[in-house]
Each structure stands twice: as C-alpha cells, then as structure tokens.
Amino acid sequence: MATVSPSWAYTLQLPHDPRAPGIARATLRTVLAAHDLSELTPTAELLASELLTNAHLHTRGPYALRLFAAEPDRLRIAVWDTDPTVPPGFAEKGAPVLVPPEDAEHGRGLHLVRACADAWGVSVLRELGASKGGKLLWAECGGQDLS
Template structure:
C-alpha cells in the first residue's frame, strides 16, 4: 500500500523587530529539517534572508514568512508585508536595478534572489474583509536534485 505524505505549509507572523529575521531563518531551518529537506536549506535560507531583510527595511509594520512545498520537488519561500508597492525586480516585465558598485552597502538582495531562485513572483493583496492587504513576494527553488 502506498503512503501519501500530507501536505504542509508554515506561516510565521513576525513583529517589526530587528531580531525577527533571525528568528524566522532559525524556524525555516527547523521546518526543513523536520521534513527531510536539508539539501535545500542553504538556498531557502538565503532567499528568506533577503526577502525578510527587505520587508524589515522597507516597511514599518509586521511581516510574515511562509514556506510550503510545491509540485514537483520545489519549495516556495515567501514573505508578506503590508506595503502593496512591488520592488522593481519582482514587477511583471520589470528589470532589475543596476548592480551596485563594489563599495555599496546594499542593493544586491534582488540580484541574489534572482540568481539563486528557479522562479520568483509577487501577489498584490487587496484589503478585503479580514485580509491585511499588502504583498506577498515569493521565490522557489528545487530540492533533491530534481530538474
């Protein structure tokens, strides 16, 4: 008899606190280890780190990390925040900003995400009823050597 693995998804609500991205990365590592996905952990953690840092830096409110498997053999790492503005690297048909100079202290996050992810996207969420609006930026990567 074949066994079916139950689907799973995790969402971690985070306050706008400088410690929140680190807590989210630790939670992501724990979740991936619990599901036997340690081979994808470095890439997933880098994607989460960049998305979380942008949410913390460019918004004033809470944000959330969401992680869930996609079919086949893909993992989606997403970050929600309450600002509906979409960064240029995620806008449909939008170009990435220029690569910053070597001595710049920032500006490489979206380039890292685009380099490490197999696909990226955004959902702009309109405020309806209990929804908080904002946007959900996501990046997907493969696990287990699947192509």
C-alpha cells in the same frame, strides 16, 4: 509501494523587530529538517533571508514568513508585508532591472533572489474583509531531480 507525503504549509507572524529575520531563519531550518528537506537549507535560507530583510528594512509594520510544500522536494518561501509597493527588484519578469553599482552597500538582495530561485514572483493583495492587504514576495527552490 510509494507513499505520497501530504502537502504542508507554515506561517510565522513576525513583529517589526531586528531579531525577527534571524528567528524566521531558525524556524525555516527546523521546518526543513522536520520534512527531510535539509539539502535545501543553504538556498532556502538565502532566499528567506533576503526577502525577510527587504520586508524589515522597507516597511514599518509586521510581516510574515510563509513556507509551502510546492511539490515533493520543492519549497515555496513567501514573505508578506503590509506595503503594497512592489520593489524594483521584483518588477515584471523580462523587464530590465537596474543593478546597483559595484561599490553600493545596499540593493542586491532581490537580485540574489532572482538569480538563485528556480521561480519567483509577487502578488499585490487588496484589502478585502479579513485580508490586511500588502504584498507577498515569493521564491521557489527544489531538488535537482523533480521527476
């Protein structure tokens, strides 16, 4: 008899501190191990690392890592921050994206997310009541056999 795993979600609130992305990656590894999804760790950690670093480098306030069971064996990684500006690397799907020069030291992170994620997107959040506004960048990864 097949069992159905309940869906789950975790949110880790992070201060604007240079240690925060590392703490978030360690939390991600722990969550994946607890849900028997360790095979997703290399891709999930790369996606989370790039999204977290983007939030840390380009915003001044706190940010948060959100992990969701999108489907069985599938993970959605989202990073919320207080700045509503959508970065060029997450511009409209299908829109041309400028790739940084080969010798550039920055600017490749969100291109890596787009290349390595099964799906990706952004939601701009309006300040309504309890919401703090900002944006939510997300990326999904999962096992090869999703049937």
